[in-house]
Amino acid sequence: MIITVTPNPAIDKIYGIDRLRVDGTTQDEFLTRATWSDTAAGGKGINVSIFLARMGMESVAMGFVGGHTGHVVVRDLRDEGVTTNFVWVQEETRTNVTVLERGREHIPRLINEAGAPVSEQEISRFIRRYKRMVKRASWVVLGGSLPPGVPDDFYKGLADLAKEAGVKVAISAGGKALTQALPACPYLVKPDVRERLSMEGADLSTREGIITAGRGVVAGGVEMIIVSHEFTGDIVITRDAIWEIGARKSATAFKNLVGADDALLGGIIYKLENDSGIEEALRFGMAAAILSAESHQKICRDVGKIETEMEHISLKQG
Amino acid sequence: MKVREIMTRDLTAEEKTIPVRELIFILSSALMSNMPIVDEEGRLIGVISEKDLIKAALPGYFEMLHSTSFIPDMNQLAKKLVQISDDSIEKYMERDFICVEEDDDDLQAADLIIRRNLKSLPVIDKEGRLVGVVKRIDLLEHLL
Numbered sequence: 101m102i103i104t105v106t107p108n109p110a111i112d113k114i115y116g117i118d119r120l121r122v123d124g125t126t127q128d129e130f131l132t133r134a135t136w137s138d139t140a141a142g143g144k145g146i147n148v149s150i151f152l153a154r155m156g157m158e159s160v161a162m163g164f165v166g167g168h169t170g171h172v173v174v175r176d177l178r179d180e181g182v183t184t185n186f187v188w189v190q191e192e193t194r195t196n197v198t199v200l201e202r203g204r205e206h207i208p209r210l211i212n213e214a215g216a217p218v219s220e221q222e223i224s225r226f227i228r229r230y231k232r233m234v235k236r237a238s239w240v241v242l243g244g245s246l247p248p249g250v251p252d253d254f255y256k257g258l259a260d261l262a263k264e265a266g267v268k269v270a271i272s273a274g275g276k277a278l279t280q281a282l283p284a285c286p287y288l289v290k291p292d293v294r295e296r297l298s299m300e301g302a303d304l305s306t307r308e309g310i311i312t313a314g315r316g317v318v319a320g321g322v323e324m325i326i327v328s329h330e331f332t333g334d335i336v337i338t339r340d341a342i343w344e345i346g347a348r349k350s351a352t353a354f355k356n357l358v359g360a361d362d363a364l365l366g367g368i369i370y371k372l373e374n375d376s377g378i379e380e381a382l383r384f385g386m387a388a389a390i391l392s393a394e395s396h397q398k399i400c401r402d403v404g405k406i407e408t409e410m411e412h413i414s415l416k417q418g
Numbered sequence: 419m420k421v422r423e424i425m426t427r428d429l430t431a432e433e434k435t436i437p438v439r440e441l442i443f444i445l446s447s448a449l450m451s452n453m454p455i456v457d458e459e460g461r462l463i464g465v466i467s468e469k470d471l472i473k474a475a476l477p478g479y480f481e482m483l484h485s486t487s488f489i490p491d492m493n494q495l496a497k498k499l500v501q502i503s504d505d506s507i508e509k510y511m512e513r514d515f516i517c518v519e520e521d522d523d524d525l526q527a528a529d530l531i532i533r534r535n536l537k538s539l540p541v542i543d544k545e546g547r548l549v550g551v552v553k554r555i556d557l558l559e560h561l562l
Contacts, residue, residue, distance in 0.1 A: 174428075184430070
């Protein structure tokens, strides 16, 4: 069983528009009508769970939810076939808005709320449940930002508990939530570089910077680090090798990048869990990410096409 | 059809040590009418419902509680609830509970829910661990 933890879930509201007008003065200019829209439960761990459910793999989504939007998140996950185990909090789960302009969908505009505050009592309640669940898991995926009230070392504590139980840990996050968890030596880390192309002060904007920083992280005890380098390419560093993985695609072919990173992680974990080698897992993960990015829906629905998509993925060992 | 195919895959459950006050918040937030109680391994050891809490607050009136007209005074119920709010739920939970296994037939779950007038039924695996819940609405949805 795979556990995903999303401490700060969201309703992802995605709007497709023809053109974003930001300096309008007439009514025609300040009103923007959506040409399409999509609403789905979101957050990095949740997206991984949705991907795994579509692959037919069981996962349990955990985290904090509250209010009406919390119920929408839980309902959405159950409809996807994901098992849920959330702690209910006083405040309403956040809504994140993505605006995708036609022809420029590869440059999304995001408005993300901070999230519902979580109290110490609610954190304790979560830890009690997590301790019970982790004993039944083979992987734990810790994903996304931390809501107000949750300490920066939250992921470190969860990673320590998972490692004690002999469970592999993947962390997809940014900032202190990630860097403070590195000493727990998770199996896999994927830094969130959407806001800052850096990690612990290391520059992640160039190939050389990524490799230098990645080697440092792996030397500290992490098995694998995956860093987004270009729209269609990631760099993967392990103890034994460095891989550059890319898709022979144009970024302008992408329709929605939201969740593509999570499909990548979900694809890799899916394959590793099925005893595939690392090279196949990386190619499958990237194919899942590309297929997701090419559809308006957040996570690709037609998972049967991933194997075919792998033909467009290149993997080069550096 | 097996129970696993119609159950709601929700593992919301609490340990017996939490106070009544906390349980009421969780039941209300999660829109649940009863809560499975599990041990540290996730094994089902009991169930506690809204009914059990009312019974705990007003034991003498419980048998007559078919309508609120039998409650002499709402303040009395409120006062009693406050008195028990810091008690652990262990004191009031049902240890002699009804549940089904995930490999049981849906008919067995339906029979229990209808005959015992239950709103939901916990589902366990071979090791006795909670794996989901069959709600009355799940059955209706499944039958339609």
